[in-house]
Amino acid sequence: MTHLPASLDFLAGLEISNRFVDALPADPLNKNYARQVTHACYSRVAPKQFKAPHLIAWSPELAEAMGLPAHIQCIDATQRAELAQVFSGSRLLPGMQPYAMCYGGHQFGHWAGQLGDGRAINLCEVSTGAQERQVIQLKGAGPTPYSRSADGFAVLRSSIREWLCSEAMHHLGVPTTRALSLVITGEAVVRDMFYDGRPKAELGAVVCRVAPSFLRFGNYEIFTSRGDIPRLRQLVDFTLAEHFPHLAPGSQADYLAFYREVCERTAALMVEWIRVGFVHGVMNTDNMSILGLTIDYGPYGWLEGYDLEWTPNTTDAQGRRYAYGQQPQIAQWNLAQLGNALYPLVEDIEALQEVFSSYQQCYTSLWQEMIARKLGFPAFEANSDLDLFMRLETLLQRTETDMTLFFRNLADVDVTQAADAQEDLALIQPLLESYYGNPLEDRSYLAAMGAWLRDYCQRAQQAPEPALARRQRMHAVNPRYVLRNYLAQRAIDLAERGDYAEIETLLDVMRQPYAEQPEYADYARKRPEWARDRAGCSMLSCSS
Ligand code: AMP
Numbered sequence: 001m002t003h004l005p006a007s008l009d010f011l012a013g014l015e016i017s018n019r020f021v022d023a024l025p026a027d028p029l030n031k032n033y034a035r036q037v038t039h040a041c042y043s044r045v046a047p048k049q050f051k052a053p054h055l056i057a058w059s060p061e062l063a064e065a066m067g068l069p070a071h072i073q074c075i076d077a078t079q080r081a082e083l084a085q086v087f088s089g090s091r092l093l094p095g096m097q098p099y100a101m102c103y104g105g106h107q108f109g110h111w112a113g114q115l116g117d118g119r120a121i122n123l124c125e126v127s128t129g130a131q132e133r134q135v136i137q138l139k140g141a142g143p144t145p146y147s148r149s150a151d152g153f154a155v156l157r158s159s160i161r162e163w164l165c166s167e168a169m170h171h172l173g174v175p176t177t178r179a180l181s182l183v184i185t186g187e188a189v190v191r192d193m194f195y196d197g198r199p200k201a202e203l204g205a206v207v208c209r210v211a212p213s214f215l216r217f218g219n220y221e222i223f224t225s226r227g228d229i230p231r232l233r234q235l236v237d238f239t240l241a242e243h244f245p246h247l248a249p250g251s252q253a254d255y256l257a258f259y260r261e262v263c264e265r266t267a268a269l270m271v272e273w274i275r276v277g278f279v280h281g282v283m284n285t286d287n288m289s290i291l292g293l294t295i296d297y298g299p300y301g302w303l304e305g306y307d308l309e310w311t312p313n314t315t316d317a318q319g320r321r322y323a324y325g326q327q328p329q330i331a332q333w334n335l336a337q338l339g340n341a342l343y344p345l346v347e348d349i350e351a352l353q354e355v356f357s358s359y360q361q362c363y364t365s366l367w368q369e370m371i372a373r374k375l376g377f378p379a380f381e382a383n384s385d386l387d388l389f390m391r392l393e394t395l396l397q398r399t400e401t402d403m404t405l406f407f408r409n410l411a412d413v414d415v416t417q418a419a420d421a422q423e424d425l426a427l428i429q430p431l432l433e434s435y436y437g438n439p440l441e442d443r444s445y446l447a448a449m450g451a452w453l454r455d456y457c458q459r460a461q462q463a464p465e466p467a468l469a470r471r472q473r474m475h476a477v478n479p480r481y482v483l484r485n486y487l488a489q490r491a492i493d494l495a496e497r498g499d500y501a502e503i504e505t506l507l508d509v510m511r512q513p514y515a516e517q518p519e520y521a522d523y524a525r526k527r528p529e530w531a532r533d534r535a536g537c538s539m540l541s542c543s544s
């Protein structure tokens with residue numbers, strides 16, 4: 001990087017490039033007002049300059065990979081202030097060419113036309129290794145041509161949620177966009193959190209998100225919907241060259257192979273969400289990453305009681321389109337929309353359909369592997385294990401059972417004792433912590449769960465192995481810690497009063513979600529009763 005003022009020398013490690021901007025067509029209009037943008041992949045737009053941005057959270061691992069100081073505690077106040085300036089968009093570094101992307105999307109099953117980065121501004125790409133490049137994107141840095149009637153800003157509560165969850169997902173091993181920093185802007189943002197006509201001023205914030213690409217299904221859909229096939233081709237060719245380099249731009253067969261890979265990555269992502277109990281909440285096609293990453297953390301939530309129909313999104317409370325158990329099917333529906341968008345390039349409807357249909361098989365085989373690991377079996381036995389799991393799923397929903405604790409503690413069931421176990425109670429003992437009510441009061445439940453556990457133990461004993469091996473296998477996929485909805489809300493409540501320490505602590509806990517961390521035992525506990533119906537803990541709206 002060239003021409004950095006001396007005060008920014010400490011950022012000299014950032015290697016800036018702008019390949020998206022350089023390769024793809026821009027909106028010729030350089031003005032920032034809401035409009036339809038045609039024949040362009042993006043619009044150039046300057047982020048807002050905030051008066052008093054202040055850095056409140058920083059991801060050291062990511063910073064280091066990008067050539068930035070890992071520990072903000074080790075830099076002086078002036079440098080910290082500079083970071084707040086840069087990562088709120090208030091100060092552009094030489095070489096940055098900020099832009100907002102044009103995309104469309106299907107929202108809640110209906111084509112919504114142009115959406116676009118209404119409150120996200122991409123600053124540039126930076127190198128993070130020999131071949132790797134990451135896009136730096138600010139969420140909440142001001143309006144763009146895609147802001148429609150909204151303001152382009154984000155509030156602190158939703159920014160904390162995005163910041164924490166991106167990093168928590170990463171540490172859980174789930175593909176996701178990352179979050180580098182969290183800055184409070186010092187300016188108020190007005191929001192009607194409950195859509196009840198009582199708007200209130202909230203603290204504004206900017207999250208700096210990082211991913212190899214923020215391209216969504218909607219980036220492709222918009223061009224096909226407008227019949228702009230030359231731009232569609234340009235964008236797909238760029239995507240292949242940058243992100244699927246083993247596929248050749250211009251080849252119909254490779255366009256199809258591209259679709260297949262997106263289907264496979266999406267299937268793998270859905271299996272991961274199901275594994276950890278994550279519910280995205282707004283799986284519109286504009287929120288589906290072309291790289292199979294979790295993207296756009298809005299009204300997401302984590303399963304507490306296992307419930308296939310649970311959704312954290314109040315806007316979806318009626319239809320439950322995006323409920324936990326719906327996610328794999330909805331992903332496939334979204335992939336159908338992507339298939340339609342790619343049709344003009346592939347021009348073979350049967351071939352596209354064949355790939356689309358293979359999603360189900362791909363998902364099922366990955367899901368089976370995952371369930372086997374969750375239950376502690378070396379491999380999934382098609383019919384009998386499916387039956388065993390379905391019985392468990394019914395039981396988990398019969399009385400409110402914490403998903404995370406149940407699977408984690410299942411590793412503590414002594415499967416060798418089962419043959420002698422006279423009492424269901426002894427078998428169920430390690431699992432008691434996971435119940436929100438008292439299962440001991442329900443004899444028929446206890447009997448059913450006892451019967452299931454005896455079958456489970458018998459199955460686990462089919463291929464006897466040291467207890468430690470089974471336990472390790474289970475612990476590697478069943479986290480002790482997830483970003484429980486109330487934990488994030490507690491950090492938000494404190495941050496809104498100016499205390500940011502809990503954000504730091506939570507990230508520290510979530511850094512090792514599969515390890516027993518006795519000093520953080522409190523963070524593994526099931527949701528306390530006060531959080532059951534509290535806004536932010538169990539119900540969220542899109543208004544962020
Ligand atoms: P989301 O539900 O966050 O995925 O957003 C859907 C669409 O609305 C995207 O085009 C967003 O950029 C846009 N949007 C959401 N919130 C805002 C906001 N505060 N200002 C401008 N655009 C927004």
Ligand code: MG
Binds near residue numbers: 286287
């Ligand atoms: Mg979105």
